Amino acid sequence: MSDHAHSPHLQHHFETPQQQFDAGKLGIWLFLATEILLFGGLFCAYAIYRANHPEIFVYAHQFLNKYWGGTNTVILLCSSLTMAWAVRAAQLGQRKLLVVLLSLTLLGAVGFLGIKYVEYKEKWEHGLLWGARFAPHVEGHGGEEPPLPKAAAPAPAPSASAPPGSFVVERSAIRPAPPGPAGTVIAAEEQEEHLEEAGIHRRPANVQIFFSIYFLMTGLHGIHVLVGMGAILWILVRSVRGDFGPEYFTPVDFVGLYWHLVDLIWIFLFPLLYLIH
Amino acid sequence: MDAHGNTHAGVGHVMRRRVLFRVLAALLILTYVTVAVTSFDFGRWNLAVAMAIAVVKASLVLMFFMHLKYDKPFNGLILVVSLALVALFIVIALDDTRHYQRNVIPGYAPEIKANTQ
Numbered sequence: 483m484s485d486h487a488h489s490p491h492l493q494h495h496f497e498t499p500q501q502q503f504d505a506g507k508l509g510i511w512l513f514l515a516t517e518i519l520l521f522g523g524l525f526c527a528y529a530i531y532r533a534n535h536p537e538i539f540v541y542a543h544q545f546l547n548k549y550w551g552g553t554n555t556v557i558l559l560c561s562s563l564t565m566a567w568a569v570r571a572a573q574l575g576q577r578k579l580l581v582v583l584l585s586l587t588l589l590g591a592v593g594f595l596g597i598k599y600v601e602y603k604e605k606w607e608h609g610l611l612w613g614a615r616f617a618p619h620v621e622g623h624g625g626e627e628p629p630l631p632k633a634a635a636p637a638p639a640p641s642a643s644a645p646p647g648s649f650v651v652e653r654s655a656i657r658p659a660p661p662g663p664a665g666t667v668i669a670a671e672e673q674e675e676h677l678e679e680a681g682i683h684r685r686p687a688n689v690q691i692f693f694s695i696y697f698l699m700t701g702l703h704g705i706h707v708l709v710g711m712g713a714i715l716w717i718l719v720r721s722v723r724g725d726f727g728p729e730y731f732t733p734v735d736f737v738g739l740y741w742h743l744v745d746l747i748w749i750f751l752f753p754l755l756y757l758i759h
Numbered sequence: 760m761d762a763h764g765n766t767h768a769g770v771g772h773v774m775r776r777r778v779l780f781r782v783l784a785a786l787l788i789l790t791y792v793t794v795a796v797t798s799f800d801f802g803r804w805n806l807a808v809a810m811a812i813a814v815v816k817a818s819l820v821l822m823f824f825m826h827l828k829y830d831k832p833f834n835g836l837i838l839v840v841s842l843a844l845v846a847l848f849i850v851i852a853l854d855d856t857r858h859y860q861r862n863v864i865p866g867y868a869p870e871i872k873a874n875t876q
Contacts, residue, residue, distance in 0.1 A: 503770040504831060511834040515841035522845030529849050530856050548794060555790050563783040566774060566824040573773045735771060742825045749816045752793075753809035759797050 491730040503732060510736045514743050517706075521747055524699050528754060531691055541685060542692035543758040545610050547601065551756035554597050555748060561590025562745040565714075565738045572731035577724060580734070584718040587741065591711045598704055605693070612697045616690030696755055703751060706744045713737045772829035782823045789816050 489499055496502035532539050568583035609617035717733050720726065726734055793812040801808055822828040827835050 500770045507830070507834060508837075511837045515837050518838075518841040518845060522841075522848055525845065526849045526852050529853055533853055534856060548797075552790065552794050556787060559783060559786045559790065562786075562820060562824050563779055566779050567776065570774050570776065570779070573771060731771070739825055742820055745824075746817050746820055749820070750810075750813050752790075753813055757793065757797050757809055759800065759805055 489729055491732075499729075506732055506736065507739075510739050514739065517743055521699075521702065524695070524702065525750070528695050528699065531695060535686070535688065535691065537686040538689055538692050539758050542689050542696075543756065545605070545608075546696070546756045548756040550597055550601050551752050554594050555752045557590050557593045557597070558745045558748050561587045561594070562742055564590065565741045569731065569735050569738045572721070572726040572734040573728055575727040577721065577727075580721045580726065581718065584714055584721060584734075588711060588714050588718060591707055591714065595704065595707055595711075598700065598707075610693055611690075612694040613690055616693055618689075699751055699755070703744065703747050706747070710737075710741050710744050713740060772826055774823065774826070778823060782819050785819055786816055789819075 492499055492502060496505065564583045564586040568580055568587060571577075571580040571583055605611065609615075609619050611617070714737060717726075717737050720733065789812055793809060793816075796808055796812070797805075821838070827838070
C-alpha cells in the first residue's frame with residue numbers, strides 16, 4: 483500500500499478518500515434514521531394522546547412559556563448555522579474560524595440547556611410533573627390555574643406510610659356512572675355552573691399525561707443536546723490541535739449532521755408542545 | 760450556479776456562506792411566523808398550519824445545513840424511508856385507538872394520584 487503516497491487519514495480498506503467519506507456518511511445517515519425512529523415512538527404517543535384527549539393538551543400547554551420555547555428555537559437555529567459554517571471552515575482549512583464557530587455552537591447548546599433548566603425548575607416548583615408526581619400548586623398564575631380540590635391543595639409531602647413514587651389508581655376519583663339519567667347529571671351540571679360563576683374553570687382529568695409526554699420528549703431531546711455537546715467539545719479540542727483541514731474534516735461534518743438532527747427534532751417539538759391552540 | 764460557483768476542496772460539498780445565512784434568515788422568519796400564527800384561529804387547521812411551517816423549516820435544515828441537496832441521493836432515501844416508517848407507525852397506531860370504545864369506564868379513565876394517605 484505504500485506504492486503511492488496517499489492521505490494519512492485514508493484507512494487501508496478504502497480505495498479513495500471519496501469512498502471513505504461516502505461510506506462514513508452513509509453510516510451517519512443510518513444512525514440518524516434510527517434516531518428518527520427512536521423519537522418516532524414518542525411522537526406516536528403524543529399523536530395518540532392528543533387525538534384522544536385534545537382538552538388535556540389545550541389546557542396544559544398554557545403552563546409552558548412560548549417565549550422561552552421560542553428563544554430556545556432561535557438559539558438552536560443559530561447554533562445550527564454556526565455548525566454548518568464550521569464544516570465549511572474545516573473544509574476550507576480556516577482553522578481559527580473553525581475553533582471560533584465550534585465554540586459558538588457549544589455556547590448555543592449551553593444557552594439552550596440553561597433555558598431548559600429554568601423551565602424545568604419552574605415546573606418542578608409548581609408540581610407540574612409527570613404521572614403520579616403531578617401535584618400542581620400554582621400561585622398567582624394570572625388566575626388561570628383553578629384552586630385545587632381540597633384533597634390535593636398544598637403540595638402533598640410524601641408521607642411516611644407510602645414510599646415516595648408509589649401511586650394508587652384511585653377508583654373513587656372517577657365520577658360514578660349516573661344511575662338514573664336525569665338527577666345526577668343535572669346535579670353535576672349545576673355544580674359546574676357554580677364553579678364557572680366563581681371563575682373556576684375545570685381542569686380536565688389526567689393533565690399529568692401531558693407533562694409525562696412533555697418531560698419524555700424534551701428530556702430525550704435534552705439528553706441528545708448533552709451528547710451533542712460532548713461531540714462538539716471533542717471536535718473542538720481536535721480542531722484546536724489542528725487535526726482538520728481540506729484533506730480531512732469528516733468528524734466535523736458528521737458531528738454537524740447529528741447536531742442538525744437535534745435541531746430538527748426541536749423544530750417539531752416547539753409547535754407541538756408550546757404552541758397548541 | 761451552485762455546482763460550479765462553489766469551491767470544491769477534496770471530498771464533500773462546500774456550502775456558500777451567503778446561502779447559509781439566507782437559510783438562517785428564512786428559518787428565523789418562519790419561527791416568528793409559527794409563533795405569530797397562534798393569534799389566529801384556523802379551527803381544526805391549527806395543527807396542520809403549524810406542522811406545515813415545521814416541515815418547511817425542517818426541509819431547509821436538511822437540504823442546506825445537512826447538505827442533502829448536494830449529497831448522494833441514497834442518503835436522502837434513508838431519511839425518507841425512516842420518516843415513512845414513523846408515519847406508518849403513527850397512522851396505524853392512531854387508527855387502532857379509534858376502534859375502541861372511547862370511555863370504557865364511564866366518566867373518564869381512572870385518575871392517577873400520589874398516594875398521600
